[in-house]
Amino acid sequence: MAEEVKASWSKGEEIVRMLLEKAPYAEGTVRRERRLEFKVPADRIVDFLRTAKANGFELLLQITAVDWLKEGEIELVYQLFSISHGTHAMVKTRLPRDEARISTVMDIYPVAETYERDAHEFFKVTFEGNPKLEMPWILEDEDREVGVSHRKDFDMLGYVKRKYKLLDRFDEDKENYVI
Amino acid sequence: MVTQEELIREARENGMELLPLEKDTYELFFGPQHMATENYSLILKMDGHRVVKAIANPGFLHRGFEKLAEYRPWHTNIALLLRICVPEPDVPEAIYSMAVDELMGWEVPERAQWIRTTVLEMARVSAYLFWMMGLSFKLGVYTAGQWAAAYRERFMALFEELTGARVYHIYTIPGGVRRDIPGDKWLRQLRDTVEYIKDKLKDFDNLVFENYITYRRLEGIGVMDKKFALNEGVTGPNLRATGVPYDVRRADPYLLYPELDFEVPVLKEGDALARALVRRFEFEQDLYILEQLLDMGPPSGPYKVDHPSLKALPRFRVPAGDAFAHVEATKGDFGAYVVSDGGNKPYRVQIRGPSIAHGIRVIEQLLVGARLADVPVILMSLDNCPPDIDR
Numbered sequence: 001m002a003e004e005v006k007a008s009w010s011k012g013e014e015i016v017r018m019l020l021e022k023a024p025y026a027e028g029t030v031r032r033e034r035r036l037e038f039k040v041p042a043d044r045i046v047d048f049l050r051t052a053k054a055n056g057f058e059l060l061l062q063i064t065a066v067d068w069l070k071e072g073e074i075e076l077v078y079q080l081f082s083i084s085h086g087t088h089a090m091v092k093t094r095l096p097r098d099e100a101r102i103s104t105v106m107d108i109y110p111v112a113e114t115y116e117r118d119a120h121e122f123f124k125v126t127f128e129g130n131p132k133l134e135m136p137w138i139l140e141d142e143d144r145e146v147g148v149s150h151r152k153d154f155d156m157l158g159y160v161k162r163k164y165k166l167l168d169r170f171d172e173d174k175e176n177y178v179i
Numbered sequence: 180m181v182t183q184e185e186l187i188r189e190a191r192e193n194g195m196e197l198l199p200l201e202k203d204t205y206e207l208f209f210g211p212q213h214m215a216t217e218n219y220s221l222i223l224k225m226d227g228h229r230v231v232k233a234i235a236n237p238g239f240l241h242r243g244f245e246k247l248a249e250y251r252p253w254h255t256n257i258a259l260l261l262r263i264c265v266p267e268p269d270v271p272e273a274i275y276s277m278a279v280d281e282l283m284g285w286e287v288p289e290r291a292q293w294i295r296t297t298v299l300e301m302a303r304v305s306a307y308l309f310w311m312m313g314l315s316f317k318l319g320v321y322t323a324g325q326w327a328a329a330y331r332e333r334f335m336a337l338f339e340e341l342t343g344a345r346v347y348h349i350y351t352i353p354g355g356v357r358r359d360i361p362g363d364k365w366l367r368q369l370r371d372t373v374e375y376i377k378d379k380l381k382d383f384d385n386l387v388f389e390n391y392i393t394y395r396r397l398e399g400i401g402v403m404d405k406k407f408a409l410n411e412g413v414t415g416p417n418l419r420a421t422g423v424p425y426d427v428r429r430a431d432p433y434l435l436y437p438e439l440d441f442e443v444p445v446l447k448e449g450d451a452l453a454r455a456l457v458r459r460f461e462f463e464q465d466l467y468i469l470e471q472l473l474d475m476g477p478p479s480g481p482y483k484v485d486h487p488s489l490k491a492l493p494r495f496r497v498p499a500g501d502a503f504a505h506v507e508a509t510k511g512d513f514g515a516y517v518v519s520d521g522g523n524k525p526y527r528v529q530i531r532g533p534s535i536a537h538g539i540r541v542i543e544q545l546l547v548g549a550r551l552a553d554v555p556v557i558l559m560s561l562d563n564c565p566p567d568i569d570r
Contacts (some may be wrong), residue, residue, distance in 0.1 A: 035430055035503070058409045059425075062507070062531040077516065079531065083423065086430045090505060105361060111412035112540045118304050122245075138238035138569055150246045 002169040012036055015085055021052050025143070036089040040118060042076075042102050045093050049078065049108050056084040060105075063115035069074075069152040072097045079107075095125065104129040121149040207551075211239045215317060215555030217322065219538065219565035227465060232406055233540045233546040241568040248528040249398050254492050256525065258349050260515075263530050263566050265346075266309045269302040270508045271530060272351040274515035277433065277504035278352035280496050282519055287488070289478040291355035296435040298341070298350060299506065301369075302468050304376070305334040306509040307462040310562055314455060317555045318396055323386045330379060331370045340365055355483025366473060371489020373469045380463065389461050397452035401545040401557040402448055411544075412536035415511025416461060417561055419445050420453035427507035440476075441468050451560035458509070458562070496523050510534060510562050539568065 009030050015039055016028040016036055022111075027039040040048045049060075061079040068075060071094075073178055078091040104127040105112045116127040121137045139148055148159065207223040210216030218240045223233040242264060248256045260266035260275050261557045265439050273295060281288055287295070308331040315324035335345045340361055342348040352358050360366065387393055403413070418425055425445045426437040444460035446453040500523040505514030511533025518527040538561075545557055 065531045083425045138241045
């Protein structure tokens with residue numbers, strides 16, 4: 001059984017080795033069959049994605065932002081898929097929470113423009129070089145002004161109380177409501 | 180006889196700002212109340228009846244599901260996240276459950292895998308029927324649209340018997356499915372329905388897919404090539420219509436798909452007609468897959484993982500880590516990225532709907548130069564689903 005698993009992973013290991021040769025600044029591991037994971041410093045993300053695209057990762061499926069409150073960092077996960085290798089790869093990079101700036105990858109994957117607008121709206125990550133960041137996206141103007149975000153320290157209950165004027169129905173001392 | 184200039188002057192005097200920007204150009208707000216756009220809006224700058232510029236304007240359906248999911252226990256999120264995709268709600272259920280399965284390290288029992296595959300294929304068939312209804316209505320072939328809606332109803336009834344609900348099933352859960360197949364009678368009904376719809380496919384061909392009007396309306400509009408499609412993150416039938424044979428069921432197989440025999444239809448033209456025909460061929464393949472699954476029959480065994488944590492759901496905890504799972508939906512590559520910090524609620528859930536790629540940049544570029552009458556047809560040929568974008 002263990003040997004079978006190893007055989008199916010060897011293709012992933014080959015891809016990781018090939019990419020790391022060209023991008024020695026990154027770390028790469030095989031998570032399982034057809035799932036790779038790379039960790040890249042934030043200032044080299046453009047170089048790394050350019051290398052990845054030249055080596056068969058044609059599709060950028062999503063840019064996910066995860067807010068790690070305790071570490072004070074925002075993690076960006078670039079979900080890549082390679083049709084030629086049949087492999088999914090997560091490219092992870094971390095940014096400081098209070099100064100979340102990173103270069104755009106629009107010139108490599110043009111679709112990144114949309115994903116970056118999404119991450120900018122909900123996680124306040126600034127992508128330098130993306131011309132549409134300040135355009136209206138999903139939120140309404142009043143919510144943009146309030147700073148509605150998906151960050152972990154966003155006061156959801158307070159926002160709901162203010163927005164829907166339900167103060168009388170809520171107990172101010174309570175912090176949690178069981179749904 | 181009042182001339183146009185007089186009308187414009189009168190309007191200006193009364194404080195009405197008219198939209199025409201120059202002589203023949205004007206702005207048109209297309210949607211969100213337009214039938215073709217489905218809760219989504221396009222701002223079109225028109226010159227006569229040609230589109231000069233299009234700006235996608237999403238956000239009318241934003242309900243903050245991804246944020247809400249962080250406040251709810253793992254299992255209750257299924258009842259929330261499936262609302263992201265209205266025509267095939269089984270897809271978000273399945274990807275979320277598959278990601279949680281991976282985090283838990285669970286191998287789903289064979290019977291549950293069979294049921295999940297069948298449910299996903301049934302969802303695909305009913306979503307394609309829903310799409311056929313939309314396309315026929317936009318082309319003006321109302322009869323075929325009514326048929327498609329009526330045939331979809333047969334699958335709704337089967338879903339109701341299996342899961343207890345017609346549209347939002349809340350059926351696939353981490354570790355398996357919520358309840359077992361009601362019995363052999365249900366399997367016989369499913370086979371009858373599949374055969375019935377297979378029989379009716381030639382009616383759709385006669386009326387829609389081999390119709391001269393369809394060809395005239397769809398051929399050569401909204402053309403995209405292979406390189407453009409890959410750069411813009413286009414997936415699903417829209418990508419296969421440009422000549423790339425990418426199907427998640429083949430490229431990154433899940434559930435029982437490695438054991439099933441089916442073809443991935445690919446066309447090269449990349450226009451609206453190619454996209455429509457790819458969907459029509461896939462519809463046939465899905466019926467064929469359902470037949471194979473029924474021939475195989477559900478394997479015996481449990482329909483969900485036997486694990487003590489599934490007996491006390493409020494205390495259900497998932498080990499820390501992250502996982503990505505994706506399946507092939509009728510609209511494209513549907514994926515979920517789930518992060519856990521070891522608690523009884525997810526730390527972060529992101530759903531990647533295919534329309535976030537199709538509905539913003541692709542539509543903005545495909546619409547340039549299109550006629551106003553072609554806008555709904557191009558939207559329908561991309562099978563744009565706005566809830567994916569807004570979430």
